[in-house]
Amino acid sequence: MEHEKLYSIGRITKLHGIKGAVILRGSEELSSLLKGQKVIFLKFDGYPVPFFPEETEFLSDDTAIVRFRDIGSPIKYEELPGREAFLSRLKTRRKKNLSIHDLIGYEFIDTRTGLAGKVTGAMDYELNPLLQVNSKNKEFLVPFTESIIRRIDHNQRLIEADLPEGLIDINENAKDE
Numbered sequence: 002m003e004h005e006k007l008y009s010i011g012r013i014t015k016l017h018g019i020k021g022a023v024i025l026r027g028s029e030e031l032s033s034l035l036k037g038q039k040v041i042f043l044k045f046d047g048y049p050v051p052f053f054p055e056e057t058e059f060l061s062d063d064t065a066i067v068r069f070r071d072i073g074s075p076i077k078y079e080e081l082p083g084r085e086a087f088l089s090r091l092k093t094r095r096k097k098n099l100s101i102h103d104l105i106g107y108e109f110i111d112t113r114t115g116l117a118g119k120v121t122g123a124m125d126y127e128l129n130p131l132l133q134v135n136s137k138n139k140e141f142l143v144p145f146t147e148s149i150i151r152r153i154d155h156n157q158r159l160i161e162a163d164l165p166e167g168l169i170d171i172n173e174n175a176k177d178e
Contacts, residue, residue: 007042007049007087010034011063014082021078022056022068025086029147032059034088041067042087045080049087101125101132101145104153104160109134109143111164112151120160132160141169 011027025031025041035041035057042049056068101123109118109132118136123145130145143149143162152161 006089008089010041010086010088013043013084013086016078016082017066020068021071022066023078023081024060025065025067027063027086029062031065032062035059035065035067038088040089041069042089043081043084044087045084101130104132107153107158107160109136109160109162112161113163116164116169139169143168 011025011031013023014026015024016022017024025035027034035054039053040051041054042051044050053070054067055070056066058066060066102125104120105123107120109120110116116136118134120132121135121140122133124131124133124142132143132145134141134143143164149164150160150162153159154161
């Protein structure tokens with residue numbers, strides 16, 4: 002499998018139980034990404050190695066317990082924690098292939114205040130992804146969360162958000178310091 006055809010879905014954080022299960026953490030859409038998947042790839046020495054989920058139990062939208070079919074030798078379950086997990090792009094829907102970086106250039110509108118701007122950057126921090134938005138030559142950061150981002154229209158390249166009161170002020174005060 003070529004690296005370009007893989008889509009990162011998260012990372013194995015630790016072993017679970019004594020029957021070869023692992024904890025897989027990813028984005029808030031992990032549960033929908035894993036449903037029906039027959040192969041998950043993990044990288045070893047820079048190469049993707051296929052693993053076949055036998056059981057998947059979702060602890061939340063972003064965390065799952067996954068038990069793979071017997072992987073046998075030479076790879077052992079103890080080698081799995083810390084490994085990034087991937088799916089084949091061919092097996093994911095178009096919407097799921099996009100990353101936060103694909104939103105750069107989208108128009109941005111705050112539905113509450115009418116503030117409009119353009120997404121000029123993205124910071125894909127694991128626990129707090131951020132969009133960088135430029136509005137009237139002022140840049141501010143917007144947390145990329147479901148509670149703030151209300152809708153993304155990929156056809157019109159538009160993001161509608163409901164910014165919390167004071168968010169832009171916090172950004173301006175941070176720049177002054």
